[in-house]
Amino acid sequence: IILLMVFPKIKSNISDISSYTGSKEKYPMFIARVQAGFPSPGDDYVEKNLDLNELLIKNPSATFFVKVEGDSMVNAGINSGDTLVVDKAVEAKDKSVVIAHINGELTVKRIWIAKGKVFLNPENEEFSPIEITEETDFDIWGVVTYVIHKV
Numbered sequence: 001i002i003l004l005m006v007f008p009k010i011k012s013n014i015s016d017i018s019s020y021t022g023s024k025e026k027y028p029m030f031i032a033r034v035q036a037g038f039p040s041p042g043d044d045y046v047e048k049n050l051d052l053n054e055l056l057i058k059n060p061s062a063t064f065f066v067k068v069e070g071d072s073m074v075n076a077g078i079n080s081g082d083t084l085v086v087d088k089a090v091e092a093k094d095k096s097v098v099i100a101h102i103n104g105e106l107t108v109k110r111i112w113i114a115k116g117k118v119f120l121n122p123e124n125e126e127f128s129p130i131e132i133t134e135e136t137d138f139d140i141w142g143v144v145t146y147v148i149h150k151v
Contacts, residue, residue, distance in 0.1 A: 056146050062089035064142065066099060066108070073097070073108055076123035082149040084108065086142035097144040102130065103137050108144065 068082045092098050094113045109120035118132040
């Protein structure tokens with residue numbers, strides 16, 4: 001209840017936490033790049049097989065996935081329903097997008113360090129930054145490395 005009075009815009013926006021299970025499935029990777037402008041002649045051959053583990057997972061034992069709920073990070077390209085790839089082995093730095101545990105709730109925000117203070121900033125002007133003080137129950141669960149969403 002105190003949390004809601006101090007930070008009225010905070011709601012848990014993380015759901016469905018999953019750990020990495022280590023699939024070895026590989027998918028075709030075409031050598032030709034796809035044009036976002038005018039189409040170019042296509043190449044009909046596969047360069048190699050794409051291993052999504054190689055592409056998305058750098059530290060398998062430290063990687064987990066979370067599903068996003070809410071719209072506090074839409075201007076960072078993170079939408080409700082997206083799946084985030086989170087790496088606990090990556091060091092959180094200024095401006096990293098992180099999964100944070102704050103006063104008993106999980107949230108995804110961009111960390112900002114300014115004038116010796118730490119803030120969790122949303123990427124939506126309808127939400128307010130959260131200042132982390134000595135009284136705040138706070139820790140970082142991991143750094144978001146990829147966002148997966150449907151088009």
